[in-house]
Amino acid sequence: MVVVKRFVLQVHRKSDMSKAVVDLPPKGGFSFDLCRRNEMLISKGVHPPSFRKTGTTIVGLVFKDGVILGADTRATEGPIVCDKNCEKIHYIAPNIYCCGAGTAADTEAVTDMVSSQLQLHRYHTGRESRVITALTLLKSHLFSYQGYVSAALVLGGVDITGPHLHTIYPHGSTDTLPFATMGSGSLAAMAVFESKFREGLTREEGIELVCEAICSGIFNDLGSGSNVDVCVITKGHKEYLRNHQMPNPRTYVSSKGYTFPKGLTEVLTTKITPLKEKVEVIEGNDAMEE
Amino acid sequence: MSIFEYNGSALIAMVGKNCFAIASDRRLGVQLQTIATDFQRIYKIHDKLYIGLSGLATDAQTLYQRLFFRHKLYQLREERDMKPETFANLVSAILYEKRFGPYFCQPVIAGLGDDDKPFICTMDSIGAKELAKDFVVAGTASESLYGACESMYKPDMEPEELFETVSQALLSSMDRDCLSGWGGHVFVITPTEVIERTLKGRMD
Numbered sequence: 314m315v316v317v318k319r320f321v322l323q324v325h326r327k328s329d330m331s332k333a334v335v336d337l338p339p340k341g342g343f344s345f346d347l348c349r350r351n352e353m354l355i356s357k358g359v360h361p362p363s364f365r366k367t368g369t370t371i372v373g374l375v376f377k378d379g380v381i382l383g384a385d386t387r388a389t390e391g392p393i394v395c396d397k398n399c400e401k402i403h404y405i406a407p408n409i410y411c412c413g414a415g416t417a418a419d420t421e422a423v424t425d426m427v428s429s430q431l432q433l434h435r436y437h438t439g440r441e442s443r444v445i446t447a448l449t450l451l452k453s454h455l456f457s458y459q460g461y462v463s464a465a466l467v468l469g470g471v472d473i474t475g476p477h478l479h480t481i482y483p484h485g486s487t488d489t490l491p492f493a494t495m496g497s498g499s500l501a502a503m504a505v506f507e508s509k510f511r512e513g514l515t516r517e518e519g520i521e522l523v524c525e526a527i528c529s530g531i532f533n534d535l536g537s538g539s540n541v542d543v544c545v546i547t548k549g550h551k552e553y554l555r556n557h558q559m560p561n562p563r564t565y566v567s568s569k570g571y572t573f574p575k576g577l578t579e580v581l582t583t584k585i586t587p588l589k590e591k592v593e594v595i596e597g598n599d600a601m602e603e
Numbered sequence: 604m605s606i607f608e609y610n611g612s613a614l615i616a617m618v619g620k621n622c623f624a625i626a627s628d629r630r631l632g633v634q635l636q637t638i639a640t641d642f643q644r645i646y647k648i649h650d651k652l653y654i655g656l657s658g659l660a661t662d663a664q665t666l667y668q669r670l671f672f673r674h675k676l677y678q679l680r681e682e683r684d685m686k687p688e689t690f691a692n693l694v695s696a697i698l699y700e701k702r703f704g705p706y707f708c709q710p711v712i713a714g715l716g717d718d719d720k721p722f723i724c725t726m727d728s729i730g731a732k733e734l735a736k737d738f739v740v741a742g743t744a745s746e747s748l749y750g751a752c753e754s755m756y757k758p759d760m761e762p763e764e765l766f767e768t769v770s771q772a773l774l775s776s777m778d779r780d781c782l783s784g785w786g787g788h789v790f791v792i793t794p795t796e797v798i799e800r801t802l803k804g805r806m807d
Contacts, residue, residue: 365733419702
């Protein structure tokens with residue numbers, strides 16, 4: 314028996330270039346290079362910042378002709394309201410919209426990402442997007458990050474197979490329901506739905522019920538507030554009713570307002586820079602061709 | 604102590620009639636010790652676009668350098684300046700990229716867009732955009748700034764009146780915050796000129 318042995322000759326090449334680290338532009342996705350530094354800071358007793366959350370009330374229900382989604386409009390940073398009129402109903406496709414609760418950056422980023430992926434998919438297939446496609450893309454992304462991407466979503470839309478309404482939890486589990494609520498105000502809103510929902514609501518009844526549920530969240534939950542946004546999706550048509558109801562108008566405005574006389578503030582230095590008009594140079598080929 | 608309270612900052616941007624103002628305090632501290640009283644927090648990206656960065660000063664400087672680089676690259680490729688909305692999306696994407704190990708910065712972006720329409724926006728440290736039509740605030744003095752701006756803001760102010768309002772809101776809020784202060788730096792940008800002023804404030 315012949316045993317064949319192969320020796321691999323390893324050539325060590327000495328690089329002529331110095332050990333410069335070439336910073337290639339990142340290929341997209343998350344980059345973790347500041348994690349070690351941040352962990353070192355935490356171990357030294359420095360607390361990480363709180364992210365903006367949308368402590369929220371978001372709802373969805375299926376009515377006779379399609380799906381109605383609703384959301385409040387308050388964005389909070391800890392106990393402070395940082396945005397009194399933010400948009401929580403995100404566009405996914407012309408026939409699919411998604412409400413988002415949880416960390417604001419996560420809901421915005423994940424819905425934008427899935428929206429782009431669906432657009433590419435539509436170019437690829439030449440067909441209208443299906444709600445179940447958006448659902449699968451969202452749940453697989455959220456599951457792969459094991460709940461660290463903190464986005465709780467209510468996804469609704471009408472496609473060729475009919476109206477659909479789903480809820481997606483931050484860890485990636487989903488539910489398919491005729492009516493759904495999510496967010497810190499979900500219990501208040503669910504109480505309204507459980508008592509008044511029935512199959513086969515008309516458009517007006519559906520919008521009224523959604524508004525009532527969101528208002529219940531706005532008035533009873535501290536993390537939700539301001540106005541009610543509603544989105545009605547039917548076959549081939551959608552209506553985004555921004556600020557459909559504004560039950561919290563600002564009534565304490567002073568009629569005169571504050572007027573500060575000119576020159577009140579003490580100024581140390583002033584520098585005025587006039588902005589030059591950008592001159593457009595038009596290539597004149599005629600001048601050269603004589 | 605939170606990482607945002609390490610250096611201390613106060614930033615505000617407000618919309619007026621075809622103009623906007625962006626203002627900051629001037630203190631740089633290391634916890635409770637002041638080490639500089641002329642620290643620049645507001646940077647120019649191009650003639651009609653300014654970004655203010657609050658939070659940890661080292662991250663603010665690094666982030667500004669990265670953003671300025673990206674804008675210069677954009678200018679070379681597109682042969683024009685970036686629109687404020689586009690720039691806000693760029694900042695949001697760069698911050699969200701570091702979602703699990705973020706820059707400890709809260710940017711305030713202010714610019715004049717198409718037809719010289721003012722645009723302001725702020726974000727949290729992972730890029731959640733907040734577009735506002737009236738004013739945005741950031742920094743350790745943000746709670747006082749919210750209150751001051753809510754009461755002092757009026758829509759459609761002329762540049763002179765806008766300057767006075769922004770300055771008063773900034774100075775009064777800095778008075779209620781230990782970590783920001785030592786004067787103010789206010790930029791008022793109109794379609795034709797940029798007026799940069801430094802304010803006299805309490806030096807404590």
